[in-house]
Amino acid sequence: MLISAVYYRYWEISISPDFVLFSLVSALWIMLPAYLPNSAAAVLGGGRPIDGGRKYRDGKRIFGDGKTWRGLVLGIGAGIFIGSVQIGVRDVFGLLVLPELTFPVVVILAVGALLGDLVKSFFKRRIGKERGAEWLIADQYDFVVGAFVLLLILEYGWVMATVTPLMVVWIIIMTPLLHRVVNIIGYLAGVKDVPW
Ligand code: CTP
Ligand code: MG
Numbered sequence: 001m002l003i004s005a006v007y008y009r010y011w012e013i014s015i016s017p018d019f020v021l022f023s024l025v026s027a028l029w030i031m032l033p034a035y036l037p038n039s040a041a042a043v044l045g046g047g048r049p050i051d052g053g054r055k056y057r058d059g060k061r062i063f064g065d066g067k068t069w070r071g072l073v074l075g076i077g078a079g080i081f082i083g084s085v086q087i088g089v090r091d092v093f094g095l096l097v098l099p100e101l102t103f104p105v106v107v108i109l110a111v112g113a114l115l116g117d118l119v120k121s122f123f124k125r126r127i128g129k130e131r132g133a134e135w136l137i138a139d140q141y142d143f144v145v146g147a148f149v150l151l152l153i154l155e156y157g158w159v160m161a162t163v164t165p166l167m168v169v170w171i172i173i174m175t176p177l178l179h180r181v182v183n184i185i186g187y188l189a190g191v192k193d194v195p196w
Contacts, residue, residue, distance in 0.1 A: 020166065026099050027170035030162065033083035033106045034113040034147040039182055040078030041114065043191050045071025050118070056125065063121045064131035072114055079110025099162045105155055109147045116146015134196050140176040 047070045051062035083106025090098050120142035124135050151159050180196070187195035 022097075023164060023166040024170045024174070026164075027167040027174065029086065030099050030101065030167070031109070031144070031147075031171060031175075032086065033079040033101070033109040034143055035178065036082050037075035037079040037110050037113045038117065038143055038179075039186065041068075041071035041075030041117075042186055044074040044078070058126065060125045060128065061131075062125065063118060064125055066131040067118055067121050072118070075114050076110045079113060080106055083107075083109065102158065105151070105158055108150050108154055112147035112150030113143035114146070115150070116142045116144070119146065132194055134194070139196065140179045144171060144175050 045068045047068050049061075049063065049065050050067045050069055050072060051064070054062055056062050083101055084103070087101050087103065087106065089095065090100070120135075120138050121131075124133070124138065127135075129135055148159075183192055184195045186192040
């Protein structure tokens with residue numbers, strides 16, 4: 001009874017328009033070091049594929065030509081770079097209302113994002129989808145799942161102290177929308193072959 005009253009009270013306070021908007025900004029803020037690596041890999045990637053052209057025992061490529069060392073390394077670098085800038089900006093401008101990012105968290109977001117993308121491609125090849133073919137849900141959420149799995153393993157305390165239920169809702173809503181918009185821009189800019 002008491003617990004449900006406290007819980008109800010929490011949502012009553014949280015669902016003010018200000019809080020909803022603030023949660024959106026907070027969600028985008030913590031996810032930026034995970035979002036950027038994908039776009040950076042698409043722009044900067046290429047060259048030798050991570051699987052070296054090798055095939056899995058099913059005769060299909062392990063990851064495919066869409067996963068390259070350069071994309072992985074420069075993508076992770078871009079995520080760590082933007083996260084470090086965010087840490088500095090928050091400190092220098094005293095934007096302490098924004099969720100706190102730490103360097104380890106930034107590294108985990110960037111690495112987790114592209115590992116999630118890589119694991120997705122492994123399973124995408126296993127079900128017979130070619131490099132670049134669309135795989136709904138998986139293509140959109142791979143890097144968020146990768147980042148959060150790694151965060152929950154390595155930075156559980158940070159997640160519990162920083163990520164609210166409403167931020168999770170925003171991440172679920174905004175991720176496919178941003179993914180779509182960025183990929184259409186990438187397609188128009190000639191960086192991506194397909195608009196997804
Ligand atoms: N990319 C890369 N290295 C990575 C990830 C991405 O070089 N580790 C580049 C590739 O040029 C890739 C592009 O970013 O084509 C877009 O990434 P993504 O959509 O994840 O790859 P797809 O080509 O769609 O391949 P898959 O079907 O395996 O997802
Ligand atoms: Mg793709």
